[in-house]
Amino acid sequence: MTRRISLPRALLVGVLLGLIAGLVFVNHDVLRLSTAWPVILGFALWRWLGFRGSPGIVVGAAVVAGALLGWLAFAVPTEYMPVTDLSVGIVTGVLVAAMVVIGVVAKDRFPVAALLVGFAAFFGVFEPQWQESPANFRTHGLESLTVVWVGLLVGVLAAAVARAIVERPADETEPAEADTAPQAAPAEAAAAAATALAGPAVVAADRPNGDAAAAAAIAAAEREHHDGALLTIDGVTCAYGPVVALTDVVLHVKPAEVVCVLGVNGAGKTTLLSSIAGMVKPARGSIVLNGRNIAGRRPEEVVRAGAALVPEGRQVFPSMAVRDNLLLGAYGGRRNAQDAKETLEEVHELFPVLARAADRPAGSLSGGEQQMLAIGRALMSRPRLLMLDEPSLGLAPTVVERVMEVIGELATGDRGVLLVEQLARIALTVADRGYLLERGRVVLAGPSPDLQADERVQEIYMGIKR
DSSP, X not given: OOOOOOHHHHHHHHHHHHHHHHHHHHSGGGXXXXXXXHHHHHHHIIIIIITTTOOHHHHHHHHHHHHHHHHHHHXXXXXXXXXXXXXXXXXXXXXXXXXXXXXXXXXXXXXXXXXXXXXXXXXXXXXXXXXXXXTHHHHHHHHHHHHHHHHHHHHHHXXXXXXXXXXXXXXXXXXXXXXXXXXXXXXXXXXXXXXXXHSOOOOOTTSTTHHHHHHHHHHHHHGGXXXXXXXXXXXXXXXXXXXEEEEEXXXXXXXXXXXXXXXXXXXXXXXXXXXXXXXXXXXXXXXXETTEEOTTOOHXXXXXXXXXXXXXXXXXOTTSBHHHHHHHHHHHTTOOHHHHHHHHHHHHHHOHHHXXXXXXXXXXXXXXXXXXXXXXXXXXXXXXXXXXXXXXXXXXXXXXXXXXXXXXXXXXXXXXXXXXXXXXXXXXXXXXXXXXXXXXXXXXXXXXXXXXXXXXXXXXXXOOOO
């Protein structure tokens, strides 16, 4: 989570950085840079800042503006002040301090960092020329500005190529690192894999390391069925400090299907969704959505990539109007006003109660209506992958049936649904396929009818004694 900085501290940081920038320029022997500086900065900009989530067009515009501000740092003294190291240093310090303070107040640190990159790049190219003669500004200022922009472009393109190579989809990269837990013997794993391909992989309760063997067998079978998948999770392991929550999880979701993940409390279901949504960074493994590896991405990047999460407990904003809660979902996907309006109408058609209660506070809705609101908010970003965490929690049985019916209707066209649920009987009636998580491992997988017929699922998760 990004730590917020108070305005007084922002002012102090801005003034200090401004002073440092001005003093560095005054003592110009410290600053000996070359025309390679923009290339290096452009590469770092796209590799680091772009990687952390800022949209490319915003970063690009900010870095161009920063270079122009660097040009302005020389232009102002040249036109209005005695042209000395001190005068340029003063203007430089004021500009840097202003950029930092404005950026922190605006709570958007990435474009401001890009501004500073462009600013520094211009200084790196032009400062040595200016030290030879202040008149160089009039003859070489715009020429150096062009060099900066070209250098930044080269650096950005180089970084984009590097990122494309490094962040290849999971099926083009090497397999994930093997888990340290004991694995099944080759013959046992091969037999279990054949069983998993034909139906659910049933784990014997009295078999040593049975869960690890079943997980390895299911993983091998899963990798054979990843073609055409909307979401592919391969070898994902997540931990909270020393506590491992997920171990080598492999699963997939295809368009127009509902896939459920079953398990008791503490099995790792919410961690699985959180790792996809960008709230938990996997220790290893890949999460490929629409052909793009989103493992470790920031939540807003994941939303823009096409995934939306309906969290456990609904998490609506109770004091805000129903309409405003829905529109927040559109903001996360960076939709324009017309798209948001059209999507809002679609959500109202799906949930007419939300249209009738549009001006009411969300906290005044019933539990079922709030669940519909949470689903509608997620749909406002037009996701290709809709994830739901325990949507039946705290709802009356009749409301649960309606919610599950809607979930089944949402898996159409190019959209897939990943449903996490404890109520196996209800989840398996709406899902096409399912996975069973136990202690962070996938120990059972298969079509819903097969899972419903499995004795282990019936006894532990459906309450059917034999």
